[in-house]
Amino acid sequence: MTIVYAPNPTGTGHNMRALAIAAQVRELKPEVEQTVLLGSMQDTFRPMFAEAKVEVVDIAPKATNTALHSHLSDRLDWENMVSNYLVPTFLNGDRILRMLGHFRDVDTEIVVSDYNPVAGIAAHIAGLPHVLVTERFNFSLVNVTNDQLVKGGAEVDSVELDRARAALDQVFRLITSTAAAVVTDKPSLPNYVLDKEFRSLEENGKAQFVGPIIRPLPSGDARAEGKAIREKLGLGEGPVIVATVGGTTMHLKNKQALIDCYLDVYERLRGRYPALEMVLIGREKIDVPPGVHSLDYLPDWMPLIRDAALLLVPPGWITVTEICALGIPAVFVLSSYSEYHEIEPFERLTAFGFVTHLGTDAVDLAVKAEGLINSPNAVAILREKYRVVAPDPYGAQRVAQIVLSLR
Incomplete structure (x- = not known):
């Protein structure tokens, strides 16, 4: 049985958090089998996961670096924001089906996703316990206004984007409600209206702020x-x-x-x-x-x-x-x-x-x-x-303990 990590293939932070958690799991339970489904910055992260004795499955056809090309046009409507960006990046049906295959291939016991809706949905379909590691309390589009997008110079179809927000919010709530645990390295703000739903998860014991989910700090001189x-x-x-x-x-x-x-x-x-x-x-x-x-x-x-x-x-x-x-x-x-x-x-x-x-x-x-x-x-x-963000540097260890408690 294997713990499978599925970091979102956008940016490097998702890979880094998965790596930090896997390293702590390895330290706490050296015998546990671990696999990462790696979809971005493969040339950089493949050897880093290998060093942590985590099996690497490359799920992208070629090395991906999301910093090297634009993702949006200046017109933001359903087609450009949802069909052309959000769906292929976060809610791709093909990737969900492939994810289910990867779970079967390695006899998955627990799924640990890092802000990866595809993995969360696939884990729910497969009936696998899922730990959602998230730096966001919803999809980013839900947490910005049309006015802010206009300030960024976009031509905005408000009706279509509002419909998209409502649908995305439903998806995120499904993922958090079906997850076995939700952990974050981002502290919520008491009076911040965008945090209201996530604060309710924290109050109900479903979600937990754990502090920085990072590799050990340098200990040398x-x-x-x-x-x-x-x-x-x-x-x-x-x-x-x-x-x-x-x-x-x-x-x-x-x-x-x-x-x-x-x-x-x-x-x-x-x-x-x-x-x-x-x-x-x-x-x-x-x-x-x-x-x-x-x-x-x-x-x-x-x-x-x-x-x-x-x-x-x-x-x-x-x-x-x-x-x-x-x-x-x-x-x-x-x-x-x-x-x-x-x-x-x-x-x-x-x-x-x-x-x-x-x-x-x-x-x-x-x-x-x-x-x-x-x-x-x-x-x-x-x-x-x-200190509000980093009361201590041991978030990865806390997540590892949560993951292992589900075995």
Whole structure:
């Protein structure tokens, strides 16, 4: 009998959480058989799961990187939002049928999905216990308004999108109601109307906030590990800004605008800090000016960010939890409301009192960045606020215990 992990094949956070949980299960019960159904960033994550002694089943015909192409058009109606994006990405009937086959192939005992509706529905059909790991309390479309989409520059068919929201909400409620357990690394907000349904799941004991679902934090000497990663990446001894783009982009133009903004911020700050360098993690190699180091991806970035003066990052939730667990000063940047899937986490981080920035105005972002680079007091206050997301770093262990309790 096998525990099967089914991370959503969008972005890298879903894979990372599945990996962190599987590693903790391996530590608690070394004899348990584990399989991951891997559908994105296979070249990066296949060896990482293999190292954790998790069998890898590649469920995509070719390596997939969802950061390298646009997913939406500027007109948002049923066809463009639902038929062309949400259905193939989250509610694909072919993938549900294939998922059922994968469950039979490995004699599945428990399904652990990471925000993967296909896996949740397939587990329900197969009569298998399902642990839903989710950074979202509904489909992203349900949690944004038509007005917000219009602010992002979209032409919106309100009637069709409202019908889609109602249907998607029904689907998500079915998945949470049929799951054996629901766990999240995102704290709910007491008075946030969008969290009302999820808070009721928490109050009824069906859902649980567990804290960051991440790999173990670096345990070695911070200075030594920082020096090692600097040598590996060719960095000097001055302050370093780490800047990233999201693992999934709705519009490539937003990704490019964000990169341009980061580079502009770097040039502005470098005038004040001549030894400043930037590591730009752009999901692909990018031509950059002197002082900037371009990486497509860095699987184990914790030693780097622990040594960084500042992070400039989108509000992707796995990134949020790692930053909070490590206490790294960061500005969370939403490039545009057209990146609709980032609106809700961005607003949540703002409500938590984190440093956030809307848009790609490099002048304003540079001011916010320098405010953290130059102020130990501001960083200390920020680290205290981070505790709402990361009271401790042991979320993956808690999820592993929940999963094993269902055997």
